[in-house]
Amino acid sequence: MDALEVKNLSVKVEGKLILKNVSFSLRQGASHILFGPNGSGKTTLISTLMGLPGYEVTSGSILFMGQDITHLTVDERAKLGIVVSFQNPPEITGVKLGELLKLCLGKNASEDFSAEEKRQIEAFRLTGFLNREINVGFSGGERKRSEILQLIFLKPKLMLLDEPDSGVDVESLRLIAGEIQLYVGKSGSSALIITHKGDILEHVKASYACILLSGQFHCFTEPRSIYEDIKKLGYEGCVACRRRNVEGWKSEREQ
Amino acid sequence: MSANSKGDLTKIPHQILEEAAKVGLETQDKNRSGTYFHLNQETVAAKVNELFEGKLELMDVKAALKKYPWLEEYRWKIVSKDKDEYTKKVAEDYSGGYFIRILPGAEITFPLQSCLMITDRNLEQRVHNIIIAEENSNAHIITSCLQHSGVANASHLGISEIYVKKNASLNFTMIHQWSENTLVRPRSAAVIEDNATFVSNYVCMRPVRDMQMYPVAYCKGADSRVSFNTILYGQKNSLLDIGSKAVLTGRGSKAEMVSRAIAREGSKMIVRGMIEGDTTECKGHLECRGLLMDDKSFIHSIPELIAKTRGVDITHEAAVGKISEKEIVYLMTRKLSRDQAVSLIIRGFMDVGIMGLPDALNAEIKNIVDKSTEST
Numbered sequence: 001m002d003a004l005e006v007k008n009l010s011v012k013v014e015g016k017l018i019l020k021n022v023s024f025s026l027r028q029g030a031s032h033i034l035f036g037p038n039g040s041g042k043t044t045l046i047s048t049l050m051g052l053p054g055y056e057v058t059s060g061s062i063l064f065m066g067q068d069i070t071h072l073t074v075d076e077r078a079k080l081g082i083v084v085s086f087q088n089p090p091e092i093t094g095v096k097l098g099e100l101l102k103l104c105l106g107k108n109a110s111e112d113f114s115a116e117e118k119r120q121i122e123a124f125r126l127t128g129f130l131n132r133e134i135n136v137g138f139s140g141g142e143r144k145r146s147e148i149l150q151l152i153f154l155k156p157k158l159m160l161l162d163e164p165d166s167g168v169d170v171e172s173l174r175l176i177a178g179e180i181q182l183y184v185g186k187s188g189s190s191a192l193i194i195t196h197k198g199d200i201l202e203h204v205k206a207s208y209a210c211i212l213l214s215g216q217f218h219c220f221t222e223p224r225s226i227y228e229d230i231k232k233l234g235y236e237g238c239v240a241c242r243r244r245n246v247e248g249w250k251s252e253r254e255q
Numbered sequence: 256m257s258a259n260s261k262g263d264l265t266k267i268p269h270q271i272l273e274e275a276a277k278v279g280l281e282t283q284d285k286n287r288s289g290t291y292f293h294l295n296q297e298t299v300a301a302k303v304n305e306l307f308e309g310k311l312e313l314m315d316v317k318a319a320l321k322k323y324p325w326l327e328e329y330r331w332k333i334v335s336k337d338k339d340e341y342t343k344k345v346a347e348d349y350s351g352g353y354f355i356r357i358l359p360g361a362e363i364t365f366p367l368q369s370c371l372m373i374t375d376r377n378l379e380q381r382v383h384n385i386i387i388a389e390e391n392s393n394a395h396i397i398t399s400c401l402q403h404s405g406v407a408n409a410s411h412l413g414i415s416e417i418y419v420k421k422n423a424s425l426n427f428t429m430i431h432q433w434s435e436n437t438l439v440r441p442r443s444a445a446v447i448e449d450n451a452t453f454v455s456n457y458v459c460m461r462p463v464r465d466m467q468m469y470p471v472a473y474c475k476g477a478d479s480r481v482s483f484n485t486i487l488y489g490q491k492n493s494l495l496d497i498g499s500k501a502v503l504t505g506r507g508s509k510a511e512m513v514s515r516a517i518a519r520e521g522s523k524m525i526v527r528g529m530i531e532g533d534t535t536e537c538k539g540h541l542e543c544r545g546l547l548m549d550d551k552s553f554i555h556s557i558p559e560l561i562a563k564t565r566g567v568d569i570t571h572e573a574a575v576g577k578i579s580e581k582e583i584v585y586l587m588t589r590k591l592s593r594d595q596a597v598s599l600i601i602r603g604f605m606d607v608g609i610m611g612l613p614d615a616l617n618a619e620i621k622n623i624v625d626k627s628t629e630s631t
Contacts, residue, residue: 050588073587075588075590078587078589079590090581092582092586092603093606094602094605094606095599095600096603103589150589154589
């Protein structure tokens with residue numbers, strides 16, 4: 001069974017059609033890379049999968065582990081195991097990072113972190129941030145590290161990651177991507193990663209990639225070759241030369 | 256029985272103490288340096304914890320005026336008798352109030368507590384409080400003012416005059432718990448001398464019919480400092496007009512004001528703040544934030560800055576608005592339900608951490624605030 005199956009999905013944002021009748025599925029236990037230029041609908045796709053407000057599904061359906069989640073609320077999807085990282089997470093006055101991390105773990109405010117959890121917080125270099133208000137005065141890299149740690153603490157089945165590599169230094173990228181890979185590898189969960197850069201491919205073992213352009217999917221293939229082609233030919237050029245392959249990923253054996 | 260020989264809380268009925276405990280009264284008074292209790296028209300307890308004898312004085316103000324003729328020099332000196340109809344009423348007749356004096360150099364490591372309570376219906380409680388923090392002293396005071404939940408129609412008129420002398424530090428936290436039919440008119444002022452610090456915290460988490468106050472701090476001393484921190488939770492048609500004012504006349508004096516106001520269920524809230532800089536090298540900042548929970552309520556934020564000379568450095572920031580949908584949804588992606596997300600945002604917004612309290616007291620007040628927001 002696929003982890004996620006999207007059928008004929010069309011989505012409007014502020015009355016404008018952004019995703020046009022798209023269909024695709026995500027393999028269980030695999031990481032998938034989604035390439036695409038700015039404004040192609042990548043964030044709309046991830047936001048729609050999470051059920052964020054402002055994204056109106058005008059047709060089609062979303063199945064998660066075989067269950068139709070098209071009309072579930074954000075928290076209902078989160079409880080099923082779908083999580084999302086935000087590019088610009090909000091600052092929340094008075095709510096401490098430590099408090100939020102405990103909520104992610106399903107702990108009470110009075111419970112302490114386990115030794116393993118403390119190790120992970122330290123690995124993400126966030127120990128000194130536990131008593132800080134969430135995202136208030138955090139740098140770009142600190143926000144990213146905090147987002148990914150929250151997601152891992154939520155123990156998800158599907159991670160939707162919106163540019164986890166943007167605005168972070170080389171070391172943070174290695175850390176973030178390495179931890180994502182570690183979690184996916186260990187838990188057998190799936191990931192959908194939006195990126196503009198190829199660097200993340202050095203740390204995340206992704207077998208599948210595709211391009212989203214003007215609200216439609218193209219070029220279901222594997223990440224490395226497509227990334228090279230995008231660099232050489234641009235998104236339009238890449239899509240032009242691979243136009244045939246719009247049906248979805250073949251099984252790994254066929255590739 | 257003379258008021259300064261009043262005993263501890265043992266003579267006060269259990270259900271009254273229980274009610275007061277909800278707003279911070281420590282009934283065993285173990286962890287307090289002293290306890291003062293004024294019930295309706297009478298001081299019923301005024302006792303210093305024996306560990307702190309010789310370090311502070313605590314008694315009914317009328318008894319103190321008899322004992323210390325010099326205390327007249329502190330009465331009606333920074334709050335004017337003729338200020339308004341409420342001060343005039345208290346000047347005419349009053350039932351007492353607390354006199355607290357922290358002796359020179361005394362370190363009061365446990366908070367001192369006072370409680371002013373109304374249990375009689377239609378009562379107009381009138382009190383006059385005087386606090387003197389002598390030179391080089393350091394103390395925390397927590398005062399709870401409340402009306403028993405079963406009592407209809409009452410009013411509370413309270414005058415407070417607070418003196419923080421050279422190098423002294425006084426942290427004063429007031430928690431109010433009135434009811435939907437109480438009229439409340441506190442009239443407070445403080446004078447802060449050289450290198451002294453006064454922190455005034457105010458918490459109001461329960462409905463009140465009509466509440467208006469605008470305490471003022473005069474930073475007269477060189478390098479004197481004042482902070483006002485205010486947490487307001489307006490609900491059930493409460494009318495709250497709450498502000499604070501700092502007048503900076505001492506060279507290098509500083510004022511900080513932080514207020515957090517939540518309005519719901521038809522509450523009307525006017526949140527004021529004024530910093531007046533009268534001297535060069537004075538500094539002030541005012542932060543005023545309001546959260547509106549529905550369309551029946553309103554918040555009117557009025558920050559005011561007055562500079563009377565060059566070199567005054569005073570600033571403000573104010574933000575009033577609806578609870579952020581983006582913040583709610585963000586927390587919902589972390590498996591919180593909408594209700595849980597809203598209540599977490601509210602609890603965070605009413606952050607007791609802004610008050611600079613010692614850990615134990617911080618935890619107590621956080622608990623009071625959390626309980627009040629949970630129950631609505």
